[in-house]
Amino acid sequence: MTTRTEDIVNLYQQYVMPTYAPALVLTRGRGTKVWDADGKVYLDFSSGIAVTNLGHGHPRVLAAMREQAEQLVHVSNLHYNRPQALLARKLSILTDGGKSFFCNSGAEANEALIKLARLRGHATGRFEIVCMRNSFHGRTLATMAATGQERIREGFDPVMPGFVYAEFNDLESVRRAVTERTGAILLEAVQGEGGVQVATTEFMRGVRALCDERDLLMFCDEVQCGMGRTGKWFGFQHAGVAPDAFSLAKSLGGGYAIGAVVAQPALANVMEPGKHASTFGGSPLACATALAVIETIAQEKLVERAASAGARFKQALEKHADRFERIRDVRGLGLMIGLEADRPVKELADILTDMGLITVGGKGNVIRFLPPLTVRDNEIDEALEMIDDALTEWHGLKIDEEETGNATS
Numbered sequence: 001m002t003t004r005t006e007d008i009v010n011l012y013q014q015y016v017m018p019t020y021a022p023a024l025v026l027t028r029g030r031g032t033k034v035w036d037a038d039g040k041v042y043l044d045f046s047s048g049i050a051v052t053n054l055g056h057g058h059p060r061v062l063a064a065m066r067e068q069a070e071q072l073v074h075v076s077n078l079h080y081n082r083p084q085a086l087l088a089r090k091l092s093i094l095t096d097g098g099k100s101f102f103c104n105s106g107a108e109a110n111e112a113l114i115k116l117a118r119l120r121g122h123a124t125g126r127f128e129i130v131c132m133r134n135s136f137h138g139r140t141l142a143t144m145a146a147t148g149q150e151r152i153r154e155g156f157d158p159v160m161p162g163f164v165y166a167e168f169n170d171l172e173s174v175r176r177a178v179t180e181r182t183g184a185i186l187l188e189a190v191q192g193e194g195g196v197q198v199a200t201t202e203f204m205r206g207v208r209a210l211c212d213e214r215d216l217l218m219f220c221d222e223v224q225c226g227m228g229r230t231g232k233w234f235g236f237q238h239a240g241v242a243p244d245a246f247s248l249a250k251s252l253g254g255g256y257a258i259g260a261v262v263a264q265p266a267l268a269n270v271m272e273p274g275k276h277a278s279t280f281g282g283s284p285l286a287c288a289t290a291l292a293v294i295e296t297i298a299q300e301k302l303v304e305r306a307a308s309a310g311a312r313f314k315q316a317l318e319k320h321a322d323r324f325e326r327i328r329d330v331r332g333l334g335l336m337i338g339l340e341a342d343r344p345v346k347e348l349a350d351i352l353t354d355m356g357l358i359t360v361g362g363k364g365n366v367i368r369f370l371p372p373l374t375v376r377d378n379e380i381d382e383a384l385e386m387i388d389d390a391l392t393e394w395h396g397l398k399i400d401e402e403e404t405g406n407a408t409s
């Protein structure tokens with residue numbers, strides 16, 4: 001059996017399309033910890049990019065998956081299945097009455113949002129969607145066009161028409177982008193890939209009011225910031241607003257692929273049989289898994305946990321901004337935290353990985369910390385120690401171990 005790191009990397013180089021530049025060969029996970037092929041242990045503060053929000057191998061989720069897999073894995077949407085009905089009801093309860101469409105990924109969920117907007121605006125020619133600069137909505141042709149970052153679209157011309165861009169957190173810019181062709185405004189309550197940029201309450205409320213005033217749809221992409229990560233079930237709840245529809249994926253299945261769009265009933269009902277579909281979407285296995293994820297988040301009070309653990313973690317990180325001159329900012333909500341430096345952070349991220357802390361990069365010299373919502377206090381303390389040591393090394397300083405742990409040059 002091929003188990004050595006080198007063998008696996010070689011197989012990738014030969015047989016896997018080089019769309020990624022993977023770092024570690026990971027073989028096993030439990031809770032916040034993952035192990036590589038050489039047996040080295042890491043704290044996973046990436047959660048597979050905000051996916052494994054309950055950590056790795058949560059017993060309750062595993063049990064639900066096992067039980068459902070033995071009963072029925074897939075039936076297609078030509079037939080009803082119980083877990084899909086139960087999951088849709090659960091999402092509706094969480095969101096004051098929404099109706100769901102199920103798919104398999106974030107991009108696919110956003111595609112469904114885009115199709116909803118086009119269908120609703122079809123008769124009046126309102127097909128355009130105002131998106132935010134610095135946003136990220138996926139890599140399919142439509143979601144790439146919705147994404148407000150040119151580098152994502154480079155080489156894939158012609159870009160799908162129907163998307164215009166406004167400045168995030170600048171209501172006047174959004175207002176200027178709205179025309180008689182506009183059908184919807186799409187935004188993230190916290191831009192994740194864009195470098196953990198948090199929407200202001202004023203901005204979110206302003207967008208909601210603008211949508212009401214001009215009869216536009218407000219869409220939120222909750223693919224990364226949803227499902228409790230920010231310390232509320234959904235990121236838009238921080239501003240006390242409700243969108244007309246929003247997308248979910250990533251952590252919805254806790255590691256198993258599932259995406260969803262949840263729309264207010266009047267909007268949801270513009271869809272009719274034959275207008276949209278996904279063969280795998282809403283399979284019994286995916287939905288039973290997501291149901292177990294949601295029930296676990298509620299039972300273990302993980303939304304509250306994300307808020308309190310995140311506040312403690314962020315406060316400790318903020319002290320680094322004063323102590324280390326290359327750190328410009330620490331920001332975020334709950335357990336979605338970004339540390340911004342004044343230069344590229346690849347080297348810092350590599351030092352952290354070597355020390356045993358897995359993180360994710362973000363646009364604009366940002367390291368994202370996205371630990372599972374189940375992260376323990378002692379794991380946060382361990383991570384903070386590694387971050388302190390890594391920042392010290394990255395700044396070319398030495399740790400004064402005998403004294404207070406303060407860095408000296």
Ligand SMILES: Cc1ncc(COP(=O)(O)O)c(C=O)c1O
Nearest residue numbers: 105106107136137138221223224
């Ligand atoms: C906010 C947001 N939307 C959409 C996506 C795309 O999701 P997926 O990779 O599952 O297609 C991502 C992925 O990072 C995301 O962060």
